[in-house]
Structure formats: C-alpha cells, structure tokens
Amino acid sequence: MDKNKIIENLSGILTPSQVNTDPEDLYDASADRYKKYAKVRRVLDVPMPAAIVYPKSADEVGKVLSFCNESGLNVIPRAGKTATEGGLENWKENTVVIDALHLNRILNIDTYNMQATVQAGVPLQQLEDELRKNGFTAGHSPQSKPVAKLGGLVATRSIGQFSTLYGGIEDMVVGLECVFPSGHISRIKNVARRSGGPDIRHIAIGNEGALCYITEVTVKIFRFYPENNRFYGYLIRDMETGIQVLREVMVNGFRPSVARAYSEEDAAQHFYHFHKDKCVLLFMAEGPQGIVSATCQAIEDAVEKFKTGVIEQVDGQLIEDWFNNLNWSQKDIDDEMEGMKQNDSHAGFTTEISADWETIPKIYNNVMQRIRSEYPRAHDLTMLGGHSSHSYINGTNMYFVYNYHIHCEPEDEMRVYHHPLQRIIVEETLKLGGSMCHHHGIGKFRNEWTMDEHGSAYYMLEKLKEAFDPNGIMNFGTIYPQKEGEKYQQ
Amino acid sequence: MKIICAVKFVPDVDSVVNIVGTATGDPETIRTGRHPRMILNPDDACSLAFALQVKAGNPGCSVEVVSAGPLSVRPHMEDLLRLPVDRATLISGRFFDEGNSSGRHNSSVTGDLLAGYIADRPYDCLLTGTQTLDGGSASVPVQLAEALGLDQMLGIIRVDPHRFDTRRAVFEVADDTRITTYEMVMPCVLSLTRESGYKLPYVKLTDMRRDVSDDLTVITAEELGFSEGEEGRTGSFTRVMNIYPKTYDEKDRHIVQNDEAGITEVFDFLKAEGFL
Numbered sequence: 001m002d003k004n005k006i007i008e009n010l011s012g013i014l015t016p017s018q019v020n021t022d023p024e025d026l027y028d029a030s031a032d033r034y035k036k037y038a039k040v041r042r043v044l045d046v047p048m049p050a051a052i053v054y055p056k057s058a059d060e061v062g063k064v065l066s067f068c069n070e071s072g073l074n075v076i077p078r079a080g081k082t083a084t085e086g087g088l089e090n091w092k093e094n095t096v097v098i099d100a101l102h103l104n105r106i107l108n109i110d111t112y113n114m115q116a117t118v119q120a121g122v123p124l125q126q127l128e129d130e131l132r133k134n135g136f137t138a139g140h141s142p143q144s145k146p147v148a149k150l151g152g153l154v155a156t157r158s159i160g161q162f163s164t165l166y167g168g169i170e171d172m173v174v175g176l177e178c179v180f181p182s183g184h185i186s187r188i189k190n191v192a193r194r195s196g197g198p199d200i201r202h203i204a205i206g207n208e209g210a211l212c213y214i215t216e217v218t219v220k221i222f223r224f225y226p227e228n229n230r231f232y233g234y235l236i237r238d239m240e241t242g243i244q245v246l247r248e249v250m251v252n253g254f255r256p257s258v259a260r261a262y263s264e265e266d267a268a269q270h271f272y273h274f275h276k277d278k279c280v281l282l283f284m285a286e287g288p289q290g291i292v293s294a295t296c297q298a299i300e301d302a303v304e305k306f307k308t309g310v311i312e313q314v315d316g317q318l319i320e321d322w323f324n325n326l327n328w329s330q331k332d333i334d335d336e337m338e339g340m341k342q343n344d345s346h347a348g349f350t351t352e353i354s355a356d357w358e359t360i361p362k363i364y365n366n367v368m369q370r371i372r373s374e375y376p377r378a379h380d381l382t383m384l385g386g387h388s389s390h391s392y393i394n395g396t397n398m399y400f401v402y403n404y405h406i407h408c409e410p411e412d413e414m415r416v417y418h419h420p421l422q423r424i425i426v427e428e429t430l431k432l433g434g435s436m437c438h439h440h441g442i443g444k445f446r447n448e449w450t451m452d453e454h455g456s457a458y459y460m461l462e463k464l465k466e467a468f469d470p471n472g473i474m475n476f477g478t479i480y481p482q483k484e485g486e487k488y489q490q
Numbered sequence: 491m492k493i494i495c496a497v498k499f500v501p502d503v504d505s506v507v508n509i510v511g512t513a514t515g516d517p518e519t520i521r522t523g524r525h526p527r528m529i530l531n532p533d534d535a536c537s538l539a540f541a542l543q544v545k546a547g548n549p550g551c552s553v554e555v556v557s558a559g560p561l562s563v564r565p566h567m568e569d570l571l572r573l574p575v576d577r578a579t580l581i582s583g584r585f586f587d588e589g590n591s592s593g594r595h596n597s598s599v600t601g602d603l604l605a606g607y608i609a610d611r612p613y614d615c616l617l618t619g620t621q622t623l624d625g626g627s628a629s630v631p632v633q634l635a636e637a638l639g640l641d642q643m644l645g646i647i648r649v650d651p652h653r654f655d656t657r658r659a660v661f662e663v664a665d666d667t668r669i670t671t672y673e674m675v676m677p678c679v680l681s682l683t684r685e686s687g688y689k690l691p692y693v694k695l696t697d698m699r700r701d702v703s704d705d706l707t708v709i710t711a712e713e714l715g716f717s718e719g720e721e722g723r724t725g726s727f728t729r730v731m732n733i734y735p736k737t738y739d740e741k742d743r744h745i746v747q748n749d750e751a752g753i754t755e756v757f758d759f760l761k762a763e764g765f766l
Binding site: 272273379407408409411412415416 | 502527691692693694695698745
C-alpha cells in the first residue's frame, strides 16, 4: 500500500485533522533520543513514517490497529517521546505512529482507595501537580517527569528517582486498558491483589509497544510528607564503600526514597561544588515522621559501620538543592538539541544495568577496565563513570555514564562511540548474570542481546509475540531482534 | 591540479600523562615513560583540509600526503588514505625508531628527507603548516622551499579558492596589525596556520573498516639516496638536549553562589583580569 493510500484510509477511520503528515513532524518521529545527535544534524538513515495519528479513545486506537494489522503496516506507539534506546525509531517504510496526544484526561483521583486513573497521554507532571494539591504524590519521578506521559512510562517499565521507597512503575500499576493489533480492547480491573492466574498486567507493562497499545492506567498514590524530608551526603573513598553502605541500609529492612553512590568521575559532573574528586554517597528519607526517623538512624548506623571508607559528611542542604534541580524539562531537551547544532558534542549517554550486591562491583570494575584497555576511542572519552541509584533488598543497579569528543561524522556517532561502549557494558553484565537493562528498556539497539538476557525464558517472550501480534506489526525491531533491522545497527 | 601536503604527527599535548626521564636523546630513557598519543599537527591538518576542499570541488585534482616519521604513525597515515587522500607516503627508517616517536629528530634532516622525496614527485603546489605543536619542526617548510627552489609564505589564514590554480594562488596572511592579501606564482610552498579554520572531514565509518595498508607507500632514507651519515643525529646540525612534559599550576578554585555577592565577585574578577 502506498503512503497516499495509507493516509487516505487513516483519514477515513479517524478524521483528517487527526492525521499528521507534516514532513518536519514525520522527520521527528523517525527516531528518538538514541540518535539525538544524528537527528539534530539532519542525517538520520531511517525511513520516515507515513503518518502520525492522534486517536481520542480506545475504540479509535482499536480501529487504527485493525487497519494496520490487516494491511501489514508497522505501528509505533508513542506518548512523551523520551525514549532513549531506539524504541521510537522507525525501521519500516510503511509505518503509522499512534500518538497519545488526545488521550489526555485524568479520569479519577480516588484518595480514599489511594489510586488515580489517567489516560495514556497524561503527562506525569500534570498528575503529580494535581495530587500535590491535596497532599498526595504519585511517588514516580523519573528525570523526564516534566515531559514523560503515563502510557509511555508504563509501556517502558519506567523507574523514578524515589524508587527505593515507592518501587518502579510496575509496583504502582493497579490496572490498565490496552488494545491489541486485532483491535481487541482488554481492561485489567483495579484490585488490591488477586490470585487469578498469572499477573497479566505484566504482558502490557514493559511491552514497549511491541505487543499492544496502552490507553489507560490506574496507579497507586501516596501521602506526601515534604516537611519530613531529610537528606544525607558523604564523600567516600571508593564505590565499594558506597555499595556496602547502600546494601547495609537495604538488607536491614529500611527504604530511603533515594539511595545513591557515585564514582569520582560521575560525582564531579553532578556535585562540582563539593565533590573534592571523591566518590559521593547520598540518601533521602521521606514519609511519616516515625519512618523517616528510623530510616535516618539506619543510614547513620550504616555509615558508622563502614566509616573507614567514609571521608566526610557534607551539608544535607547541598543534596536537597541538587535534587530540586535534577529533572529534565522540555527546555533542557531543546537546549541540548540547539547545542548539538552548534558543537560536535552532546550531554552524553548512559547504559543502566542491574545485578545482585555481590556482582555489581565486579561488573563495574570489569567494565571500567575493559573500556580503558580495549575501546579504541578511549582517548576521546571526556567522562566515564557511574552511579548506583536504585536499590533493592537483593541488589542494585549501575548507571554507567559517559561522554566523549565526537570525532566522526554525525551519522556514524552511535556506531563509533555509544554502541561499542554499551556493548562492553552489556557483555560484562550478561557474563556475570546481571540484567543489561535496568529501566530504559531494550528498544531497538539492545535487541541483539534479548535472547541472552532472557536465556531459556525467551521462549515465553517469543510466544507472547506470536499470540498477540501474529502479523508482527507492533514496533518492528523493538525488543525482538530482526534480521532486516541489522542494517540500522551495524 | 596536483597538491602535495607535507605533514607531521606530533604528541597530543592534552594526552600527555607522564613522561619520565630527562630524554636526552637516549631511546632507553624515553621508553621508561608513557608516550602521549600522536595527532596530526593542527596547522598541517588545516593545510590538508584546504587541499581536500580543493579536491572536492575539482575532480581532476589529486592530493598526496608525505610525512617523515617513525613506523608507529603508520595507522595515522592510513587514516589519511581513508579521507580520501590519493597517495600517502611515509618516509621512515633507522633514525625514526620508536624511541624518537615524540618528534625529537632533527628538523634539518626531516626537511632534507622530505625535499629529497618531493623533488621527484609531480606537483603544482606544496602545502604545509606554519608551526608545529611540539615546536620542533617549524623550520621545515622554509627548508623545503629552499631545497626545492620555490617561493614560500608562512602564516596563511585563508586561500581564495577561486584564485587557486596551477598558475597562481591568492591568499591572506595575518600579522599583529593587519591582514594582507598576496598573490604568488605556482609552484610554491604555502604554509597555513590553524587560525585558518579549515577543518578536516572525519573518516566515514565504512572507510574506517577499509583495509588500506597496501595503499600506503613506505620508503627509507636509504632508498632516497641518503647515506647513513646524512640521516639521523650524525646528519644534524643541531641537537635536542632535553624535553619535558609541560606542567600546569593548579588553579585556585573558588566557588561562589548564584547571588548578589557571587555575581559581584565574578564581575570584579573579570574586570581585574582585563576581560571587562
């Protein structure tokens, strides 16, 4: 089917005003932040989608999906456009992007049952602002909060900066509504807990648009006690000390909302005003006063236990100030884009992995050693470090952070710099049994390791695709490796 | 049109970490330290970038690069072939052993070697840089011009691409007070500075993966007809007595707040330093 015919059909299913074929918008829809530099330099090597559509209901989403399914058209679901791993990149000539722009209503905030129901296109910041008016919080605060939308957050299995207390998005989703390629609409009801077979929420949560389109979600909400917030910061000798203190707090049963350890290099870019070329350990405790007091005591005890590795405590106000300016607004994103037009540089990249407590330091050290010794462009690196920022009773994540002078053509940048670095990180992580993707999802550029990530359980993932998307129209190349897509990767 | 660019690979001063020893010319002394990464001398990179611009606008133009240096710069020369340069020649040999990779060979010998090679090559224009980052071979372009019997100009900041052909070159030279436009009859030696701003293109990924090892010509001083006495230290008129890594004083770092007092302090500082 040619693009004109696709547009004509879509305009009939929806209304012409709900079908966007503006070339600039289609170019923007061709790739996400994974190829931010090539995108801003206008050298993207992927096809533009045929159209972006803006359905206003689950029924309309169903009609569009049915049409695409019957016509063999690739579909890319999107919401806040903050994807970083290529999940929104287009690898097919005939692609329809379904945007959640008009699914923008907060349907219900139920403070008695402590849950809120919103459509997929509601910005998280908007929900949070509404909740705060009444003394509540969503408890979810990714750095992209000012821009990200609920549908995308659930579809990518997002995590927020206060996850150590509130959990990841998967811990918050009570129920949801999603639409499959056949046009079938599934509603998963909102209950506190049930044992009705496998937890089918998890078919939709984290599907990255490769199985279904999420149209509505119900999430838990929490009482907000900002007056009780307490912050701790320490300069520490090494990452091992930081990981040990984090573990001590967690395994003793405490859940600070923020618990982080930064390498010297990463600390230098975040805490320029006090890092003194040392690693940084920080905590935030929040919640009811009694819990905060107990958590603070646990933090102080853990620091005391590993005091030989602790150099000095820093003023908690410095940590609070830093936190209050951490999020990325649309202006920050626009500024970065503008900067990339002028300079051969950007704000850097990250790769986030997870493993148990015992393994994380090994992965960290192996990665650092390998990058420094075998990465051929190591001399171009201007920054290489990492931090642990999401902890659990049995382990933590590691957020590898790196930046570099870009000494190659913009279209080659990811293949010359980010991807080889990511490859080392992923290989070292999988080798030691960790997960290659803590919270950014697999997208399209980690799909070459999806089978290694899941091992024998990949069978289950594969069967889900066969069952729910038998024609393979949903977000081609995302999560599931595709031979045809390799030309965009290698 | 045929352009030859004489280039040098120099230590990247930003990558110097730790050079140990007094480095009096004894290779053993040098090997005890960590060598910095080698880069194409920035002035030379500008001259090559200009040559490639001319080539891009004139399919009949050919660009050859010639360098005298140790075999360790071979990968860098191969990268130039990937740009693409039509021909690349590395003059190497006994004198340019690994111990001399930091560029401590004598510039008069380098000039003689380059001139010996270029004399037998066809060219309409010889492009070089004006200065070298390591400060060791700024005399080479002048020597080349003298040895080849050509006119030469240093400090070029711009070449008029519309008046650059096999007959003449029109270009601008900057000094402290003015910019002067010159016209020079070809063939000649034009030496550009990094202030010219000509920027080398990057090697494309597909070309990075191309094996060009057989395309690089490597010749020795002996093959150019130089005797053992004419190359190396015995052929030099001067000696490098010592090299050492440049050290920088640690800055007195002072962090101010984004408030009235902080702004005043920054303003006063900039004023005191003459920026305002």
